[in-house]
Amino acid sequence: MNYAWNWGVLVQPPYLEWLGQGIAMTLAVSIAAGIIALSLGTLIGIFHSSTSGAMRLVTGSYINLFRNVPLLLQMFLWFFVVPELLPKAAGTWLKRELPNPEIITAIVALGLFTASRIAVQVAAGIAAVPGGQSMAARASGLSTVQAYRLVLLPQAFRIVVPPLTSEFLTIFKNSSIALTIGVYELTARTQQIQSFTYQGFEAFTAATVVYMVIALTVTTLMTVIERRVAIPGQSARV
Amino acid sequence: MVEMIRINGLSKSYGDVPVLKNCSLDVARGEVVVICGPSGSGKSTFVKCINGIEPAQAGRIAIDGEDLPSKPAAAARIRARIGMVFQHFELYPHLTVMENICLAQIHVLKRSREEAKAKAHGLLRRVGLTDKEAAYPSQLSGGQQQRIAIVRALAMDPVAMLFDEPTSALDPEMIGEVLAVMLELAREGMTMVVVTHEMGFAKAAADRVVFMDCGEIVEIAETARFFAEPASERARLFLSRILAH
Ligand SMILES: Nc1ncnc2c1ncn2[C@@H]1O[C@H](COP(=O)(O)OP(=O)(O)OP(=O)(O)O)[C@@H](O)[C@H]1O
Ligand SMILES: [Mg+2]
Numbered sequence: 005m006n007y008a009w010n011w012g013v014l015v016q017p018p019y020l021e022w023l024g025q026g027i028a029m030t031l032a033v034s035i036a037a038g039i040i041a042l043s044l045g046t047l048i049g050i051f052h053s054s055t056s057g058a059m060r061l062v063t064g065s066y067i068n069l070f071r072n073v074p075l076l077l078q079m080f081l082w083f084f085v086v087p088e089l090l091p092k093a094a095g096t097w098l099k100r101e102l103p104n105p106e107i108i109t110a111i112v113a114l115g116l117f118t119a120s121r122i123a124v125q126v127a128a129g130i131a132a133v134p135g136g137q138s139m140a141a142r143a144s145g146l147s148t149v150q151a152y153r154l155v156l157l158p159q160a161f162r163i164v165v166p167p168l169t170s171e172f173l174t175i176f177k178n179s180s181i182a183l184t185i186g187v188y189e190l191t192a193r194t195q196q197i198q199s200f201t202y203q204g205f206e207a208f209t210a211a212t213v214v215y216m217v218i219a220l221t222v223t224t225l226m227t228v229i230e231r232r233v234a235i236p237g238q239s240a241r242v
Numbered sequence: 243m244v245e246m247i248r249i250n251g252l253s254k255s256y257g258d259v260p261v262l263k264n265c266s267l268d269v270a271r272g273e274v275v276v277i278c279g280p281s282g283s284g285k286s287t288f289v290k291c292i293n294g295i296e297p298a299q300a301g302r303i304a305i306d307g308e309d310l311p312s313k314p315a316a317a318a319r320i321r322a323r324i325g326m327v328f329q330h331f332e333l334y335p336h337l338t339v340m341e342n343i344c345l346a347q348i349h350v351l352k353r354s355r356e357e358a359k360a361k362a363h364g365l366l367r368r369v370g371l372t373d374k375e376a377a378y379p380s381q382l383s384g385g386q387q388q389r390i391a392i393v394r395a396l397a398m399d400p401v402a403m404l405f406d407e408p409t410s411a412l413d414p415e416m417i418g419e420v421l422a423v424m425l426e427l428a429r430e431g432m433t434m435v436v437v438t439h440e441m442g443f444a445k446a447a448a449d450r451v452v453f454m455d456c457g458e459i460v461e462i463a464e465t466a467r468f469f470a471e472p473a474s475e476r477a478r479l480f481l482s483r484i485l486a487h
Contacts, residue, residue, distance in 0.1 A: 140332035142295050144346035144398065145322025147315065154345060158336050235336050237381035 013203045014210055023207075026193030027214055033110050033189060034179045038172060040115030041122050048119060049126025050152060063123065070120035075113070076181050082113045083185040110182035118175055125167045129160035162233055169226040176218050190214060244307045246271045246402050246433040252291055252301030261287050262298065263457045269402070272431040276444040276465075279454035280480060285437045288454065289406050292435065293317075293324045306401050322350045325395025325403040329410050331387040333379035333394070339366075340375040343394045351398065358397070365393040369423055385416030389423055402433035409440060439484060445469060453477040 013019055052063035070078070083106065087095040102108060133156050141151035183192035194211040198204030247269040254262040261284045269275050277285050290296035292303060294310050294317040303310040305324060311317050333342050340362055347358035366372045369389045379387055388408055395403060405424065409417040421443050428434055428447040438444065444451055444465060451468040453461040453476070461474045472478045 134330075134332075136328055136330055136332040137334065139290070139295055140326070140328060140334075142318070143293055143321060143324075143326040144394075145318050145350040146346060147318055150349055154349065155334055159334075162336065235378055235380065237378045238335065 007205060009206070010203050011206055013197070013201045014206055019197050019201065019207075022193045022197060023190075023210060023214075026188060026190035026211075029107075029188055029193075030176065030179050030190040030214075031218075033107065033114065033182055033187065034176045036111045037114035037118060037179070038175050040111070041118035041171070041175065042168075044115065045119035045122025046126050048123035049130065050157070052123055052127040053130040067120045067123055070117050071124070075117050075178055076184060078117055079110065079113045079181055079185050083109045106182070106186040109185060110179070110187045114175065114178055114182070118171060118178070121174075122168065122171055125164050125171065126160065128167075129164035130156055132163050133159045162235070165226060165230045165233070169223060172222050172226065173219050176215065176222070244271070245269060245304075246273070246306055247292060247435070248302075248304040249292065250302045252288070252298050252303070254287060254291060254296070254298045254300075261457050262291065265301070265454075265457075265459045267452060267459065267462065269433060269435060270449075272433055273449045274428045274432075274434045274436065274447050275450050275452055276448040277435065277437045277452045277454060278439065278441075278444070278480070278484075279460075283454040284457040285454055286406050289326075289404050289435060289437055292404055293321045293326060295321070295326075318350075322346065322398055323401050325392075325398060325400035327388070327391050327395055327403065327405045327408045329407040331379070331384070331391045331411075333387055333391055335379050337378075338375065339371070339377050339379070339382075339390050342379070342390065343397050346394075347397050361397050362393070365396055369393055383416060384412045385419045388412065388416075388420045392420075392423055392427075396427075400432075402435070403427065405434065405436040405438065407437050407439070409438065441469075441481075441484060453480065455480070 014023065048063050048066060051059050052067065054060065073081075087098040089095075090098065098105060137155055137159065138151055141155040142148075146154065179189055180191040182189055183195070188196070190211050194204075194207040197207040201207075245268040247267070249265060249267045252262055252265040253260070265284075265288060267275070277288065279285055287296055291298045291301075293305075294303070297312065305320050308320060310320055333339075334345065337345065340359065343362040343365070344355070344358040347353045347361060348355065353361070362375070363372065366375060369392070371386060371389060371393075374382060374386065374390070379390070382390065392403075392408075408424070409420050412420065417440070421440060424434070424436070424443065425447050434447075436443070436448070448465045451461075451463055451465050452459055453463075453468070453472070453474065455476050461468070461472060461477050463473065468477070469481070472481055
């Protein structure tokens with residue numbers, strides 16, 4: 005292979021700055037989407053575990069819709085189609101006046117998509133708490149909300165930490181799809197460097213390393229959390 | 243005299259399967275009633291209907307003269323006045339013994355942390371488990387867990403206690419320590435409804451025995467009478483089987 009390696013480009017201006025901006029954007033989009041996904045997903049998961057049929061229909065529809073349509077298509081729909089479907093004034097505002105519409109759209113699309121996946125995990129976690137626990141909580145006079153907050157959710161979240169780790173990892177990887185609607189996140193920046201310098205191998209290697217460092221950090225963090233919340237005397241769940 | 247628990251015409255079915263058929267029972271203040279009957283006869287369901295954690299389709303329940311509302315949420319306040327002890331303890335595994343005992347005291351009765359802890363200490367001393375307050379349930383034996391579960395219920399100052407087979411999940415050598423606590427409670431005048439196969443406990447503590455079969459209350463009798471000469475053929479058969487063991 006005749007390839008002139010030149011790792012130096014990565015630290016030359018403006019490419020080093022581009023890489024830095026790309027990393028910052030990837031982190032910002034992923035973390036913001038993660039916050040939306042965790043809060044909305046938890047809420048939907050709780051309602052999905054309720055006994056009300058009407059409620060399950062609503063949450064089930066959300067989950068099926070957002071989980072089964074490809075994320076790439078969802079990004080396009082939110083970015084290109086939704087503004088056209090809205091009342092004219094709202095659509096114009098979205099396209100013209102909303103600052104950084106592509107970033108906001110990417111965060112919302114990634115957040116709503118991941119929320120559907122987290123909702124499934126949370127509902128499964130609640131279902132895995134033995135039925136006698138909610139019975140004991142209610143028998144002692146706790147309200148439904150209190151029973152969830154004090155008894156069911158603390159147990160469900162411990163069950164859900166391992167699958168949540170993989171959801172969080174996926175958010176960072178999925179954030180690269182935002183480049184298709186013009187967000188300059190890490191993958192887009194490396195593409196940009198490659199087209200300016202023709203040193204694509206270096207740029208993509210750098211991106212690979214960054215994604216791996218992010219994944220390692222997330223995994224380590226979640227392991228720490230899992231250890232912290234582990235219940236003394238209970239063997240770790242496999 | 244106002245009965246502590248009045249159950250009138252209680253009926254319940256799962257789908258088309260009737261589980262409770264027109265059951266009525268009054269329990270006097272300070273009375274101990276033991277419920278027995280074959281597996282699947284509806285004993286657990288009956289007990290869970292008394293404090294409304296299982297909704298019934300028909301019938302009226304009053305606790306200490308106050309009707310239990312049919313809406314589960316509205317019943318929470320009355321439910322808090324009735325202690326319940328389960329076959330599988332149902333301690334909260336993520337909380338320490340002390341936190342288990344204080345949770346409902348703080349969040350339902352709105353007691354301060356100090357008040358709740360003081361209450362817990364007193365009760366733990368009674369059951370001889372003061373050294374376990376910082377332990378988690380999984381670090382305790384079954385017998386210890388069930389005694390803690392009883393303490394957790396008593397901490398709410400209940401007007402009555404419900405037990406659903408409190409010793410069935412225990413190793414034989416631990417049954418005695420739990421029954422001893424229950425016996426002491428009975429002697430102190432606690433109103434108790436106890437589902438159990440421990441006929442020794444029934445003889446020692448129960449004022450009356452209720453015999454259930456196929457969702458029906460077949461017989462209610464004074465304890466001595468129930469064991470000496472049960473009125474129904476079904477109860478006689480049940481007793482001969484269970485006492486043969
Ligand atoms: N959630 C449920 N859905 C459908 N059927 C149920 C449910 N819970 C209980 N049953 C049925 O109701 C009947 C009474 O059950 P219950 O648990 O009250 O009996 P039990 O007398 O407590 O039995 P055991 O001695 O085995 O504890 C049984 O036939 C059981 O199969
Ligand atoms: Mg039962």
